[in-house]
Amino acid sequence: MSGSPLSNHNGGDLFERLKAATASDWDAYVDHPFVRGLGDGTLPVESFRHYLAQDYLFLIQFARAYALAVFKGDTLAEMRQAASGVSAILDEMSLHVRLCEGWGLTAAELETVPEARATVAYTRYVIDTGLRGDLLDLQVALAPCVVGYAEIGATLAARPGALDAGNPYRDWIAEYAGEGYREVARRSRAALEASAAVRLSEARFDRLAGIFRQATRLEADFWQMGLTRAD
Template identity: 50%
Template sequence: MGTPAWIPAGENDFGAESGLYRRLRDGCAQEWVAYTWHPFVQGLSDGTLPLAAFRTYLIQDYLFLIHFARAKALAVFKAESIEAMREKTASIGAILAETSLHLTYCAEWGIPEPVVRGTPESAETVSYTRYVIDRGLAGDILDLEVALAPCTVGYAEVALRILADPKRRVEGNPYQSWIDSYGSASYQAMARAAAARIDTLGESHGGAARFRSLSGTFAEAARLEARFWQQGLDAA
């Protein structure tokens, strides 16, 4: 697979240079590249990803979103302030609204709603979502946010890698709408805010003293993200 030879513009906009998020990401460089430049991602970039792989991903991503909303509900319970509780409550509504949009998107790819909702969760989906929730149940808000960050912030970095790819197919790329969604200014801003929140929680919740444990959580979530991509390729 290999590390891409370019540095995506804006990649280091996520988190402060000496902040916890950047330390976590840089501390698992091998796992991070395996996730953010996975062959699935490369196929999205150059348009060669088999359609069957993308359809499998779309279905499981819908099922993932349901548990992502549950994880955000847990974040409300674990939140350290009323302001954080309000923010996480709003994010739950946004994710639930996204599930409806996701079903519409699946329909555009020829996957009707009954098929999406009737498909069982894959082992990859179960292992990833339950891992995130388990970290939140066992730990505090920082443990949960670190487990969520590879998804929230990682997709923004994935989009930047694609947009910087010299081999990227622009005209006629069937996956351009997906790329546009995560490369959009609104999603990039949300991801930067999530990374900044990791930095803030790192300061308030003893991130430096807990770095070894948090780094393990972050790296495992990145590995689980890579497996989430791989299930699509395996199904093609």
């Protein structure tokens, strides 16, 4: 690791610095038309169903990314934190299957859905980043998804009518705005900051910002894939 560990004095924590460095890309992700459609209930149902099926495949690959984080951990605490991420995702899969069934997608159908190009591009980028780099590189690549969904959920939940019975996507919004998922995001963010405390140098920040930017853009592409139902 080049340089000395980065002090956060006057700079905020790493996640906020990464967001600030990639502000236009971050805004395009968290305020994508797909997201706005969830908030006001105007998202076409078929777009949401396409997204749900691809998100199932996405979660499988993210479980593998967290398994890689176990390998990349330098301490038992880091390995345990990453292992808890694997368990959380695998536990979430059963909940996701039930959500999909509520939208007419059976477990058997989910097993046969091919990965869309946007799904492959995003998930393999995250895994490749982890393979090539260290734990901090991987955590930065994961952060736009894990922490970003909590921000999106909270923002949507605060919009008038988003949680009303007339919005078909209110359960999705409530899930990511809820305390359970906020705690997942807080733990992930805390792990990122703990990792940065021992691995981050000022000279390294620009490269991490590049990882964060690319992952954020791929998140926006994932929304776009859902919106247009691209394969």
